[in-house]
Amino acid sequence: MKNLLLLVSITIGIFFPYGHKFTFLIRYFLMALLFFSFLDIKIDKTIISVKHFIILVSLIGASFLSYLAIYPFDKLLAQTAFITAIAPTAIAAPVIISLKKGKVEFTLFSLVLTNIVITIILPFILPLIINSGNDITFNDILLPVLVTFSTPLILARLVKAISVSLWKKLIDLKDGSFYILVVNVYLATSGASYYIRNNLTSELSLVYEIGIVTALICAFLFTLGWFIGGKEYASEASQALGQKNNSYTIWLAITFMNPVSVLGPVFYVLFQNTYISLNLYYHSRKQSPSD
Template sequence: MKNLLLIVAITAGILFPYGHRFTFLIRYLLMALLFFSFLDIKIDKNIINIKHFIILISLISASLISYFLIYPFDKLLAQTAFITAIAPTAIAAPVIISLKNGKVEFTLFSLVLTNVVITIILPFILPLIIDSGNNITFNDILLPVLVTFTIPLILTRLIKAISVPLWEKLIDLKDISFYILVVNVYLATSGASNYIRNNFTSELTLVYQIGFITALICAFLFILGWFIGGKEYASEASQSLGQKNNSYTIWLAITFMNPISVLGPVFYVLFQNTYISLNLYFHSKKHNSSS
């Protein structure tokens, strides 16, 4: 029942977008989420799977195919589709898999692989896509992601090494991560809703087109992930491919592209959070009925 809170958070973000003033907290809340997710994680080279590389190739291919399919009809729309689809696995993806009692290690490696590889190749691809002279440095993109990811991981390893009783108590408090997620969903949705309200009151046709294409991309990637994952990793692969690091691409769109292109990642925030909320709700309902 508590998973309905995610839907409430999305609705509140759309109707009452006052949380946009605090979107700077999203990164730090994600670090808190990751901290709880990493507490009982086992890091092992055996987690690396061929499916991780299929996910990466699918991610890059989907973004380029989206761009070239739409480009003959509308260049701006094509750029928006590209920057929306190219976003790597979200930092919060392992958190969602943790809440679903899935294989967090699988999603964790996808998080590292997609963020590092996409960060490396984007400075080479973006100038060709946007016809811009702006330079995107490696450190501008990679370092913030690595810092957000590594600090919680290092902290959990240190706590386990220094005090096992404290580590065990923190694991018992792991359910707190769900409520941190609810706050983060509200803030992200609030920021997206506020951006649309203040920046795109005109050109509604273009807004609808971007929303429609973004919905298709979101649905396609989540579904494709289920097929890639197969029986063993269906949920993990779906989350790895479908749940995106939208704060990453929102920053790229605002900084290096036409401001309108930011609507793709902004809409994706709404769509992926809606899907994740419903997915967690049905997972919880199924789990409760079988227990």
């Protein structure tokens, strides 16, 4: 049902791009998503392993390889591939692992590690990747990224310190944050659709190319995660590397890059959720073979 809702929001954004006027809200909706994710984060130090850092390096490496492989053929497509692949582990990844009865702590640490490291390094990297005439510098990106990431973290910690009862009520509302993602996907799709209608009517083939590249990145990262995790953490590592915080890169793409670049993270939302739904379906069939 949730995947269908995401597909509906993408479809509405394509055909009714009235949300392009409100893309500035994407950042604040992202902060709300991060706030809910930070409410009950706990790190078990005993679960930290070398595999977490291999996942992190693989994430960054795959982003640069995608960019470098495509850049000689299409600069915009290469930028889109980079911003799609560089997204850190999704807020919902530990939830999926819990549904599969896996080791939630493993994926949770990847969530924290990748989000923090990617937040730190992106202000250095993005100006080089964008390489446009807009003169976007490290300082232009650093403050917005740090504020966007640190504000919800500080607020979540303050709520828990000040009022445990309010903290518990907010945790009960955490599942409802999915609908914030739905709104973000609609706004991002609207912005991209509006830009394409007014500036890229003769280059619609680029949209199909972005879709194909995004599907390949999605399949590669989920598969690579299985190999990194090995027998003990195959599912956990696959989820940590493949399931992405697309709201984060949607905001980055819409704020600092060409509006078409946002299609990468938008397509990724659809592909990753389709894969996860199928994966959960087959997992439940495996657990209940008599059904």
